[in-house]
Amino acid sequence: MSDQPQPQQPAQGWAPREPEAAAAPEAPGAVGGEKPKKPKRPKRTGWRRIIPTWRMTLAGVVTLVALLIGAFYLGYSLVKIPPANALATKQSNVYLYADGTQLARDGEVNRESVGLDQVSANAQHAVLAAEDRDFYSESAVDPKAMVRAGWNTATGKGTQSGSTITQQYVKNYYLGQEQTVTRKVKEFFISIKLDRTESKSEILEGYLNTSYFGRNAYGIQAAAQAYYGKDATDLDAGRGAYLAALLNAPSEYDVVAHPENKAAAVARWNYVLDGMVKKGWLTESARSGMKFPMPKEATASTSMSGQRGYIVGAIKDYLTTNKIIDADTLEAGGYRITTTLQKSKQDAFVKAVNDQVMSKLDKKSRKVDNYVRAGGASVDPKTGRIVAMYGGIDYVKQYTNGATRGDFQVGSTFKPFVLTSAIQNGSQTQDGQTITPNTYYDGTNKRPVEGWNGGSYAPENEDSVSYGDITLRTATDKSVNSVYAQLAVDVGPDKVKKTAIALGIPSDTPDLTATPSIALGPSTASVLDMAEAYATLANHGQRHTYTMISKITKDGTDEIKLPEQKTTRAVSREAADTTTSVLQSVVDNGTATAAQAADRPAAGKTGTAEEDTAAWFAGYTPDLATVVSVMGQDPTTAAHKSLYGAMGLERVNGGGAPAEIWAQFTKAALKGTETSDFDLELQDGAETVAPPSLQPSQPATTGDQDNGGTTTTGGQGDQGQTQGGTTDGGTTTTDGGTTTTTGGTTGTTTTGGTTTDGGTTTTDGGTTGTTTDGGTTTTGGTTGTTTDGTTGGTTTGGTTAGPQSTARKKE
Numbered sequence: 104m105s106d107q108p109q110p111q112q113p114a115q116g117w118a119p120r121e122p123e124a125a126a127a128p129e130a131p132g133a134v135g136g137e138k139p140k141k142p143k144r145p146k147r148t149g150w151r152r153i154i155p156t157w158r159m160t161l162a163g164v165v166t167l168v169a170l171l172i173g174a175f176y177l178g179y180s181l182v183k184i185p186p187a188n189a190l191a192t193k194q195s196n197v198y199l200y201a202d203g204t205q206l207a208r209d210g211e212v213n214r215e216s217v218g219l220d221q222v223s224a225n226a227q228h229a230v231l232a233a234e235d236r237d238f239y240s241e242s243a244v245d246p247k248a249m250v251r252a253g254w255n256t257a258t259g260k261g262t263q264s265g266s267t268i269t270q271q272y273v274k275n276y277y278l279g280q281e282q283t284v285t286r287k288v289k290e291f292f293i294s295i296k297l298d299r300t301e302s303k304s305e306i307l308e309g310y311l312n313t314s315y316f317g318r319n320a321y322g323i324q325a326a327a328q329a330y331y332g333k334d335a336t337d338l339d340a341g342r343g344a345y346l347a348a349l350l351n352a353p354s355e356y357d358v359v360a361h362p363e364n365k366a367a368a369v370a371r372w373n374y375v376l377d378g379m380v381k382k383g384w385l386t387e388s389a390r391s392g393m394k395f396p397m398p399k400e401a402t403a404s405t406s407m408s409g410q411r412g413y414i415v416g417a418i419k420d421y422l423t424t425n426k427i428i429d430a431d432t433l434e435a436g437g438y439r440i441t442t443t444l445q446k447s448k449q450d451a452f453v454k455a456v457n458d459q460v461m462s463k464l465d466k467k468s469r470k471v472d473n474y475v476r477a478g479g480a481s482v483d484p485k486t487g488r489i490v491a492m493y494g495g496i497d498y499v500k501q502y503t504n505g506a507t508r509g510d511f512q513v514g515s516t517f518k519p520f521v522l523t524s525a526i527q528n529g530s531q532t533q534d535g536q537t538i539t540p541n542t543y544y545d546g547t548n549k550r551p552v553e554g555w556n557g558g559s560y561a562p563e564n565e566d567s568v569s570y571g572d573i574t575l576r577t578a579t580d581k582s583v584n585s586v587y588a589q590l591a592v593d594v595g596p597d598k599v600k601k602t603a604i605a606l607g608i609p610s611d612t613p614d615l616t617a618t619p620s621i622a623l624g625p626s627t628a629s630v631l632d633m634a635e636a637y638a639t640l641a642n643h644g645q646r647h648t649y650t651m652i653s654k655i656t657k658d659g660t661d662e663i664k665l666p667e668q669k670t671t672r673a674v675s676r677e678a679a680d681t682t683t684s685v686l687q688s689v690v691d692n693g694t695a696t697a698a699q700a701a702d703r704p705a706a707g708k709t710g711t712a713e714e715d716t717a718a719w720f721a722g723y724t725p726d727l728a729t730v731v732s733v734m735g736q737d738p739t740t741a742a743h744k745s746l747y748g749a750m751g752l753e754r755v756n757g758g759g760a761p762a763e764i765w766a767q768f769t770k771a772a773l774k775g776t777e778t779s780d781f782d783l784e785l786q787d788g789a790e791t792v793a794p795p796s797l798q799p800s801q802p803a804t805t806g807d808q809d810n811g812g813t814t815t816t817g818g819q820g821d822q823g824q825t826q827g828g829t830t831d832g833g834t835t836t837t838d839g840g841t842t843t844t845t846g847g848t849t850g851t852t853t854t855g856g857t858t859t860d861g862g863t864t865t866t867d868g869g870t871t872g873t874t875t876d877g878g879t880t881t882t883g884g885t886t887g888t889t890t891d892g893t894t895g896g897t898t899t900g901g902t903t904a905g906p907q908s909t910a911r912k913k914e
Contacts, residue, residue, distance in 0.1 A: 194436030207411040214321035219308040226343035232378030233347035275313035317353030330398040344375040401502035413494025443488035451771035478505020481729040484638035487647025514710030517624035524602035527678040546570030580693030591622035605673040607635035638728035644679035680783040700766035709757025720761035725779040
């Protein structure tokens with residue numbers, strides 16, 4: 104046997120034991136029974152690395168709060184309340200004519216400071232309701248309002264102040280109007296300090312005495328006098344609310360200077376009153392019976408008398424509207440502004456208005472003469488520069504600028520834009536004829552337009568005259584409403600509107616609507632806007648946006664950059680020039696013959712507003728485009744007034760005083776310059792008078808009017824129709840064609856023939872007449888004979904019909 108022990112056989116079901124796991128090595132530093140340290144947290148990987156831990160977040164928040172607190176205390180300690188500026192360093196702005204001579208100087212500060220006890224409680228509450236309703240209970244600054252205003256501005260919801268009355272007072276009294284971060288930071292800290300050193304009443308008093316209300320009025324006392332001729336202590340709730348509304352937009356909300364903005368001003372006025380009711384400062388019953396208190400006409404210092412105030416106001420509007428200089432910065436002064444106005448032309452405009460209108464007024468004997476106002480503007484069509492402007496009799500006496508106001512209808516001075524649009528768009532009549540100045544239309548009074556689905560429209564002609572069938576050229580000469588309403592439909596009112604805007608009429612002009620009535624001029628563009636549009640026609644369809652400024656310097660050295668003047672092709676030369684040729688006819692043969700006194704080749708159009716509240720003449724030579732309007736307005740209520748009886752005349756129309764002013768001014772303005780003729784490129788067919796393509800579809804019965812003709816017996820028709828009677832020695836003329844009847848012809852009808860281009864028909868005692876050059880003869884009820892023409896039909900006891908308009912209502 105071996106000495107080695109023999110292995111034992113395992114019993115059935117027995118399994119060998121696994122060796123015991125080796126004891127885990129002790130963690131470094133572990134001694135005996137000490138608890139081992141936790142293993143390190145594994146490093147974060149992937150996207151988890153960019154998310155800060157809660158410890159980092161907490162540390163960041165604590166650090167940010169500490170920085171903000173530190174910055175606040177640092178700013179609070181560093182920013183001191185400065186001495187009040189009180190506009191003591193305010194400078195004047197100097198305005199110059201184009202030749203460098205001084206036109207005007209502004210900058211006089213109109214202010215009378217008063218104590219809070221000299222401001223009515225109604226006025227105080229109105230200002231609080233408008234600007235800061237929780238003024239007495241809130242802190243000096245409102246961070247939530249500031250953040251909200253910043254957010255709304257950033258997201259395009261409109262620029263908002265977000266400032267309390269305290270902050271606004273600090274800006275007005277201690278700082279300036281510049282929109283910078285530095286100024287806002289100073290305003291923030293000064294407001295907090297001021298709230299600790301002055302009472303709320305003192306701050307409100309300072310705010311009321313430093314705020315600008317427009318009309319060069321600083322402070323509520325000056326504003327109360329400027330707008331209502333009252334002291335601040337006498338302001339009621341309605342007047343106080345209007346002055347409070349002005350704080351939001353002093354220039355825009357002056358409803359006398361800008362009547363077109365009255366709706367917005369009244370809305371702001373209502374907002375203020377509603378706020379007073381909400382705060383318990385005004386009863387519901389007092390509020391419900393309140394009417395808008397119309398302010399009085401403004402007066403100004405003599406430095407703004409004559410035309411100076413109108414011009415300065417227009418320049419300020421031009422600068423702010425075109426974002427060249429904002430209103431607050433401009434108000435601070437220090438600018439030298441050279442205008443495009445020429446002194447000799449400016450003086451000539453004033454003299455022309457005085458000679459033709461103002462010298463003829465008798466305000467004591469004729470009440471209507473107190474309503475008469477005038478506005479005018481003259482533009483160099485080749486450059487778009489305004490060379491003269493007439494705003495009114497005197498800025499000190501009449502505050503509203505007649506050249507820039509936009510609340511009187513332009514009337515028939517709009518009609519050339521319709522004709523231009525027709526040619527520009529290659530428009531056709533209802534039966535497919537291409538429209539030219541020689542296209543025939545039915546000029547019947549109150550004739551319903553055709554082809555318009557927006558409802559019935561049948562405009563009345565001036566003095567209810569019916570013209571029968573006439574060419575567009577003649578319809579323009581005579582300013583026939585029924586023809587131009589149909590023309591607007593044939594072109595498309597939307598296209599007419601687009602053309603007017605392209606020529607220079609602002610797209611937001613009130614009542615510039617795409618309907619047939621657009622042709623009759625219900626829109627209320629300003630004289631200056633109309634001058635730009637007519638200058639575009641004079642410049643062969645090339646539009647220069649008008650400008651009033653040639654140069655601006657600040658503090659005598661720094662030159663302000665002016666926006667580049669835009670030049671665009673508004674309409675084709677053919678469209679503009681063809682319109683010019685038609686408007687030359689208006690001066691030569693139509694309603695504007697008074698313009699011939701300018702002794703220059705001229706084109707133009709007269710116009711009259713509804714109820715004769717305004718009369719217009721818009722005209723041009725190749726070198727100068729000028730628009731004149733004579734308007735009626737009640738000096739007390741500012742309501743539009745008819746001019747019937749003004750200057751001792753039965754009525755004032757565009758061919759009267761406005762055309763006479765235009766002629767005198769244009770002759771003087773162009774004196775010493777070479778006379779220029781119009782260089783025109785016309786539409787095909789614009790020169791030749793062609794016969795109409797259609798004749799009446801059905802002859803009229805004896806004694807009836809054939810849908811637009813005129814009935815005459817032994818008289819003269821204007822390219823119209825002689826119907827159902829006996830013509831004894833009468834003459835009918837159609838653009839050069841003449842029909843002479845000697846000895847009498849009874850009951851003769853031509854149904855389809857037309858005498859044109861000098862064709863002559865003679866009937867002598869019932870003998871056969873002859874028509875040449877395309878005419879038609881009807882003789883004593885027998886068949887007419889034509890040479891180079893057509894054979895007319897014969898009807899006894901019928902109607903002699905003129906050319907049938909292609910736009911005529913078909914039977």
